[in-house]
Amino acid sequence: MEQTTVDMELSQEQELGRSNAEPLLSIEDLHVSFHTYAGEVHAVRGVTYSVGHGGSLAVVGESGCGKTVTVQTVMGLTPIPPGQIKGGRVIFNGQDLLRLSEKQMQSIRGKDIGMIFQDPMTGLNPTMTVGRQIAETVQRHHKISNREAMDKAVEMLSLVDIPNPQVRARQYPHQFSGGMRQRAMVAMALACEPLLLIADEPTTSLDVTIQSQILDLLQNLQERLGMTIVLISHNLGVVACLAKDIVVMYAGKVVEKGSSSDVFCNAAHPYTRALLRSVPRLDREIRGELASIPGTPPDLFQPPVGCAFAPRCKYAMKVCTKCDAQPIRIGDNHYVSCWLHHEANPNNPLKNQFENGGHTSD
C-alpha cells in the first residue's frame, strides 16, 4: 500500500506540472507551527495548492483549519516567533517568498500581492483619513507626490463604487459604514494593481446584503482587471459564485481540491460532503434541524497520526486512524485525500452516490 501511495503522489505532481504550466502562486508542502506555552501547535501540516494567472481559488474550511495561517505565511505576516515555518515553499511569480528578506517582502506586499482582511471595522487606522491610507500604499511603491497619490486614492474609491469619492477620501474610517470600509480596504489592496489579491474572509463580518455587494464587486474587478484571487472563506455560499477552483482544508491539511463543479456536485471527501450538507438551503425541507457535523476538530497540539477527520467520519475504516491518506486523483483536476477512494478499496460507500452526482443523502 505504501508503494501505491507514493505512485499516487508522483502522478499528481506530473499531472499538476502538465495542466498548469506556471501557476502565479504555488504553495508546496507548507508546514507552519506556533510555539505556545502549552506546546507546539501544528497549524499548517503540509498544504499544497496553486493558482494560475487570472484564476480564482477559494480555500474553505472551518475556523482553525489553517487557511488563514497559510495565506498569512504567503504574505509574510505570520508573527515569527511564536510562529515557525517548518518546511515547504511558496513560489510566487517564479521566486520562493519564504527565502526573501523582510525588505524584499516589503516591496512585494501591497505591490504584487494585495490583501484584504476579515474585519473592516478594525482594519483601518482610525486616526488617518481613508484617502491618505490608500495614498500611502501607492506612495510606498511608486515615487509620486502627495497630490498625485491622493488623486489615485480618489480614483480607487470610485473604482470600488464609493459615491462622492472626492469628499469620502478626506473622511475618517468612522464616518464610513461597514460595507464602505470593506470597499475602502479593497481599494487599498488594489491601489498598486497587484497580480494577486488575497481576500481573507472578506465578507464574514458584514451583513448578508453587503456581503453580496462586496462579492459582486470582487467578481467585477476580477473580470475587469484580470487579476488572480485567492479567497478564504468558511462559507460555501460565498465561494460558489466567485471561485473557479476550490480547496477544502481540514485540521491544517488539504482534504480535497478541484474545480468548483467537482467540489459542489461531486464532493468526494466525507468532510466536504458534510460541509455541503450543513449549508442551509431554501429549496430543501423547511422543517427539522439544520445538519451539522458531530464532534470537534482535532487538537493540533498533537495532530492525529491518521486522517484527522476519522473520529468524526461515519465511513472511517481501520486504516483511517493509523495512516493518513495521500491525495488521490479522481477526476480531471480533482484530488481527494481519503482512503475510501483508494483503488485498493473495493466497496467505496461514496462511490455510487458519487457517480449519481453526490447530492443524495448518505
Place this chain on the structure above:
Amino acid sequence: MSRYVLRRFVLMILSLWVIVTATFLLMNAVPGGPFTSVKLTPLVEKQLERKYGLDKPKWQQYITLLKNLCRFDLGLSIRERGRSVNDIIRNTFPVSALLGVEALVFAVTVGLTLGIIASLHRGKALDYTAIIIAIVGVSIPNFVVASVLQYVAGYKLNLLPIARWESFKHTILPAFALGLGTLATMTRMMRSSMLEVLSQDYIRTAKAKGLSSAQIVWRHGVRNAILPIVTILGPLIASITTGTLVIERMFGIPGLGKYFVESIYNRDYPMIMGTTVFYSALLLFMTFVVDIAYGLIDPRIRIARGKGD
C-alpha cells in the same frame, strides 16, 4: 466650537466656586486659627484679627473672599508679613514652572522613547531594561534620588552644583530628580499602550501594504498609542509646574512648592486659599487643553463633540 469653549469656561468657574467653598468650610471647621500657636496679648490678637477681617461673622468673610477672588485678589499673607499672596505666587511660580517644564520635557521624551523601544522588543533584553528603569523610577522616592544625585554628581564627581538656583547648570539635578518618577510612568504607559495598538488589525493592514517597520510605528502606532499619555499629561503638568516641597527644599530652590504645605500648618488662611485656587484653576485649564488636544489627535472624539454641541 466657540459654544463648546464657552460651556467649558462656565463649568470651570462653577468648579472653582465649589472648590473655594469647600476649602473655606474645611479651613474654618478645624479648631484654632492663625494666631493659636503664637503667644499674643488678647489686645494684639484682636487687632490682628480685625486687620485680616477675621473678626467678622463667617458668612461675611465668605462674601468678602468671593468678591476679592472675582477681582483676582488673593489677599495678604498672614505669615509673610506685608506680602500679598498674589505677589508670592508671581515671584515663586515661574521658578517652579521652569523646573517643572524641564523635568517634564526630560521625562516625556525619554519615557516615551523607552516605552516605544520596549514595546518593539517585547520580551527581549531591551524590554526588560526599560521595565527595570520604570520599576526603579516608580519605587524610589524622589528625595532618595535627589540625595544620591547630590552626593555623587554634586559632591563626589563635582560635576554639577549641589544646590541653589542660579544658572541652567543648577537646574539639571533637581529636574532629573523631579522627572524620574514621571519618566517611569511614561515608559510603563507608553509600553502597554503601544503593545495594545501594535496588536490591532490596522497595524496588520499597514504591514500588508508593504510599509517598513519605522513607517508602521510612526504613522500608525505612536499616534494611536499616545492618547492615554495625553490624558495624564494635563493633570501632571498642573502638579509638576506648581512645585514640590521636597525637591525645592533639598536644592534650595525659591519655588512655590513649600507654600502649599507650610500655609496649612501655619494656618495662613489667605495663602491656603490662594494656593488651592491657583492650583485648581491651572488643573482645570490643563484638563480643558487636554480635551481640545484629544480632538486633534483622534478625529472620532472631534466628531462626537461636534454633535454634542
